[in-house]
Amino acid sequence: MTAAATAAAPRRMPLEAHLREARTRSVRAAVALAAGMIAGFLLSEPILEVLRAPIVELAASRDASLNYEVVTGAFDLRLRIALSAGIALSSPVWLAELLGFLAPGLTGRERRYTFGFLAAAVPLFAAGCAAGLMLFPHMVTLLAGFASSEDSSVLSASEYVDFVLKVVLATGVAFVLPVVVVVLNLLGVLPAATLARSWRVVVIAIVLFSAMVTPAVDLLSMFLIALPMTALFLVAWLVAWLHDRRAARRLDRILED
Numbered sequence: 001m002t003a004a005a006t007a008a009a010p011r012r013m014p015l016e017a018h019l020r021e022a023r024t025r026s027v028r029a030a031v032a033l034a035a036g037m038i039a040g041f042l043l044s045e046p047i048l049e050v051l052r053a054p055i056v057e058l059a060a061s062r063d064a065s066l067n068y069e070v071v072t073g074a075f076d077l078r079l080r081i082a083l084s085a086g087i088a089l090s091s092p093v094w095l096a097e098l099l100g101f102l103a104p105g106l107t108g109r110e111r112r113y114t115f116g117f118l119a120a121a122v123p124l125f126a127a128g129c130a131a132g133l134m135l136f137p138h139m140v141t142l143l144a145g146f147a148s149s150e151d152s153s154v155l156s157a158s159e160y161v162d163f164v165l166k167v168v169l170a171t172g173v174a175f176v177l178p179v180v181v182v183v184l185n186l187l188g189v190l191p192a193a194t195l196a197r198s199w200r201v202v203v204i205a206i207v208l209f210s211a212m213v214t215p216a217v218d219l220l221s222m223f224l225i226a227l228p229m230t231a232l233f234l235v236a237w238l239v240a241w242l243h244d245r246r247a248a249r250r251l252d253r254i255l256e257d
Contacts, residue, residue: 025097032093040085044078054140064153120179128175132168178236185240192240
């Protein structure tokens, strides 16, 4: 091997250096997570006030309250909120550390796909979670409204917070699905023609999903979820169509040559 070839060859990091880097990045991520959890614990009361708001509104018309089954229930719930908030608040740090550790082992194409996916998925996931936070009070009001006004709504605080987290995460993941569609198209797994043929199924699935996560009587909440998701699907299909068209032209030029 010539000196030029040796210089052009990728430098391989020895195992010991890999382990040191992994330890350093893990410590940074752990410190960020701990700081986020401390901040989340300090913010747990305001967060609980936001989550408790639909129950307070429900209590104006019937007996409704959040309850703890055990003595340590309130403290355990604060810790769970702190952990969830810590993961969310520290996500920029541990994502950066994870990408920084994995990036040297990726090819240029894989690196572009990975960073492109995260650049699109992270803000969409945040927007979906925000939509879920706006929608969950309507869901609580409607679902609790099936009980008679003479009945008491005694809700487990732990299960209630789990319900809210599931709604928020479900809408967040739903908003990211179009990015997954684009990535599958770029990898050659899902052609744009397939998306065009199945648009009716996709729209029906979006409407059904929106109806399940937003069981509101006025349908406004359902459309607030269905319309953005449909628009995101159309954007994903457009990106896939442009990519397939460009790939077809490139193939035609190769065949002509």
